[in-house]
Amino acid sequence: MPFGKVPVLEIDGKVLNQSTAITRYLSKKAGLAGSDDWESLLIDIAVDNIHDLRQEIASYFYDPNEVTREAKYAPLINETIPFYMDKFEKTVEENNGYFVNGKLSWADLFFVAILSYLNSSVKIDLLEGRPKLRALKEQVLAVPQIKAWVAKRPTDIP
Incomplete structure (x- = not known):
């Protein structure tokens, strides 16, 4: 956990943090980001x-x-x-x-x-x-x- 808090997202062995950034990333993948x-x-x-x-x-x-x-x-x-x-x-x-x-x-x-x-x-x-x-x-x-x-x-x- 990069900053000791959740949420985190693991992609290809890389652990990422920050809920809004994670949400925006996943939203792009789902076609919900514009x-x-x-x-x-x-x-x-x-x-x-x-x-x-x-x-x-x-x-x-x-x-x-x-x-x-x-x-x-x-x-x-x-x-x-x-x-x-x-x-x-x-x-x-x-x-x-x-x-x-x-x-x-x-x-x-x-x-x-x-x-x-x-x-x-x-x-x-x-x-x-x-x-x-x-x-x-x-x-x-x-x-x-x-x-x-x-x-x-x-x-x-x-």
Whole structure:
């Protein structure tokens, strides 16, 4: 493990790290990373925006100081999360149900993959009142390979 953390990916005996780089690499192999450089850029932007929301939530959730942690909660719930989630809802609406160009990409998979973690971190349903994002989640979870994995994955994974 190059930096002592997971995930790692081993290819031809070489152990590689960094989840986003691994995801982007595998997405290219699966045809989910964009059909040209522009579309790939738009997908990367969507993922980075999702990362930004995740970092805001993590700043609250992992704050070891109870006083500052508590002070972060109301602005996170009332301002930050609505800001990002409303923009995501609009983006998905403008792109025919997906984050980019009206078709499934790794941005959609990434969003759905971390959604349970984000929900449990803030103890709310981030999709409440956001029907386009809820439909996107259902669309991703209906992909046969994903549906099969969710059905058999360990139950301790949210």
